[in-house]
Amino acid sequence: xxxxxxxxxxxxxxxxxxxxxxxxxxxxxxxxxxxxxxxxxxxxxxxxxxxxxxxxxxxxxxxxxxxxxxxxxxxxxx
Numbered sequence: 001x002x003x004x005x006x007x008x009x010x011x012x013x014x015x016x017x018x019x020x021x022x023x024x025x026x027x028x029x030x031x032x033x034x035x036x037x038x039x040x041x042x043x044x045x046x047x048x049x050x051x052x053x054x055x056x057x058x059x060x061x062x063x064x065x066x067x068x069x070x071x072x073x074x075x076x077x078x
Contacts, residue, residue, distance in 0.1 A: 002068035004049040009041040015061035022053035022062055031062075 009031075018037030031053060032042040039062060041047070047064070054064050 004066040006047045007065040007067050010063040012061045013038045015059045021056050025052040025056050
């Protein structure tokens with residue numbers, strides 16, 4: 001199965017109400033609320049693409065955009 005890697009966190013700041021649910025559920029502490037109580041990806045390099053933030057957001061304000069990487073086995077056809 002191809003491994004997912006993060007391209008970006010697509011955050012609609014107009015839709016974000018600053019509830020903090022995505023921040024709370026992120027297992028790697030990637031997300032934070034800024035001074036305006038809007039979510040930001042403070043540490044995107046730590047994201048494991050679990051999609052919990054996207055799934056839990058009640059306002060659909062965050063999308064985890066990924067791309068799939070081929071593993072060495074898949075690339076060789078094994």
